[in-house]
Amino acid sequence: MLANKPVFTWIHNLMKKMNTEIACIRLGNVNIISVTCPTIACEFLRKHDADFASRPLTMATGIISSGYVTIAIVPFGEQWKKMRRIFVNDLFSPLRHQWLQDKRKEEADNIMFYVYNKCKNVNDDGLVNVRNVAQHYCCNVTRKLIFNTRYFGKGREDGGPGLEEEEHVNISFVLLKHVYAFSASDYIPWLGLLDLDGHKSKVKNGMKIMKKYHDPIVEDRIKQWKVGSKSVQGDLLDVLISLKDVNNDPMLTPKEIKALTIELMLGGADNPSNAVECALAEMINHPEILQRATEEVDNVVGKARLVQESDVSNLNYTKASVREAFRLHPVVPFNPPHVSAKDTVVGNYFIPKGSHVMLSRQGLGQNPRVWNEPHKFNPERHMKNDEPMIALSEPDLKLISFGTGRRGCPAVTLGTTMTVMLLARMLHAFTWSAPPNVSTINLAKSENGVLLKDPLVLLAKPRLAAQLYYR
Secondary structure: OOOOOOHHHHHHHHHHHHOOOEEEEEEOOEEEEEEOOHHHHHHHHHHOHHHHOEOOOOHHHHHHOOOOOOOOOOOOOHHHHHHHHHHHHHHOOHHHHHHOHHHHHHHHHHHHHHHHHHHHOHHHOOEEEHHHHHHHHHHHHHHHHHHOOOOOOOOOOOOOOOHHHHHHHHHHHHHHHHHOOOOHHHOOHHHHHOOOOOHHHHHHHHHHHHHHHHHHHHHHHHHHHHHOOOOOOOOHHHHHHHOEOOOOOEOOOHHHHHHHHHHHHHHOOHHHHHHHHHHHHHHHHOHHHHHHHHHHHHHHHOOOOOOOHHHHHHOHHHHHHHHHHHHHOOOOOEOOOEEOOOOEEEOOEEEOOOOEEEEEHHHHHOOOOOOOOOOOOOHHHHOOOOOOOOOOOOOOOOOOOOOOOOOOOOOHHHHHHHHHHHHHHHHHHEEEEOOOOOOOOOOOEOOOOOOEOOOOEEEEEEOOOHHHHOO
């Protein structure tokens, strides 16, 4: 592992060399089962879902989950079951999604205002850092849903992030980078004392910064509810504090609430922002796709107003473009690992108890046996004549967008809405082109294989009436 970095590239190359779609690789004392075949992946997460519903104990997940008191990265058990009920029934139900619509709209309006100001800023020459815009939009939405605020500090008049928000977003992506990164100490425990790859110090520092912003707000809000100065729910933090058990006692401890605010923040940051950046990058390299997507939004919305959430169901080509971005440019190489609870036979393969099953987002989405021209960006491959409305979820695991089964993302509706709204508004409100002296956008990935190597920077010009951009 130490000699073959990044490890996921080594695993993928090994499987390619062996010409196999499932492999068992022994790392330390753990069997890593890597899968690139949708049929086998479905057996794991649908037919045998109950046997693979747990998560491994790792250095990073233990720290980020504050001792496994959250949901996404905790092992299967009573804590996970409790949190799953809360997420499905109280945080991301259809009624709750509707209740929070105005907050999402505020941030969609604000990000348009911010990009418009960037276009008009002579110091920027009309250039816009799309990655910066996409990441801050996603984090602004999540921050507004949780804390009912866009800014931790006093904010900026142009709608952009302040120093506090920049630090908050940057450290969120540091934590996301390390949450399931391959760390030698997770497979050879005594190496944890040495922190050879430096992961532990980075994760601890990241959590320290996150807590600096989150914990005071949580503590103050709990106090408000306790003394009675707060009695009406205004955001997801209020919902978490207000939850009661059968004895009318608080269902969640302050520790659980604080940990959940961090996990919620991380959950809304990377997948939508990466999909929008990569989709727009591909569209610049394929002008005919950019034109068709823009024409669709114009036909559905017109030019007298901005895209709204009610338009999303009619923006099939935009959603197909997002699906294609999920397929071709996954935000992480592997899905979070599933741990086998017992010896199991899957697809005629014996899977020992305790194995870490890792579905390859890269391998599934670019499997040449499944996809024609797998390395070509082609949204039309997702357009079917008999399918009136395209969904971003993929239960057959030919690609992974939000996962499936017991450990699938419980906020698929929110993730879909955020992703499609951002891309549709970017296409509708601005014309995009490569910067001067740039003929083709570089789509090479960074060394860790997660984001594009170079942040996407494009020339943007407003294409709607000026008053539509103002909040």
